[in-house]
Amino acid sequence: MQTVNIHEAKTHLSRLVDKAAKGEPFIIAKSGRPLVKVVPIDQPDAGAIRRIGFMAGAFSVPEDFDRMGSEEIEKLFDGDA
Incomplete structure (x- = not known):
């Protein structure tokens, strides 16, 4: 998985997002420390059954x-319990 620093992510955001949307997630790091992982959102099928x-x-x-x-309950309130 590709790791990019914040500056590179800002510079190439459109390209990186396009790649992530196609299934190639990436990690954004700050000072070499991973901060976030960018992954595509899976959209449910329109006809999918929704469970309550x-x-x-x-x-x-x-x-x-x-x-x-x-x-x-009535006995408890009346004091007959």
């Missing part, structure tokens, strides 16, 4: 979800 979360579809919510445990 890693558990999407793995469970279902019961119909009485809003009433579950209501008797126990």
Whole structure:
């Protein structure tokens, strides 16, 4: 992988970005110390299925979800527990 200093990166930015977009990432260094890695952004396919979360579809919510445990909660508030 190519490493360039900041001055060279500023001078040749268009050329370097074109190469990175084609799959040739590079590293920008300052005083010989690597700072950042420039890589192409992978764009998802337009028809890709979007997942809401890693558990999407793995469970279902019961119909009485809003009433579950209501008797126990009521007892706790009334002091009957």
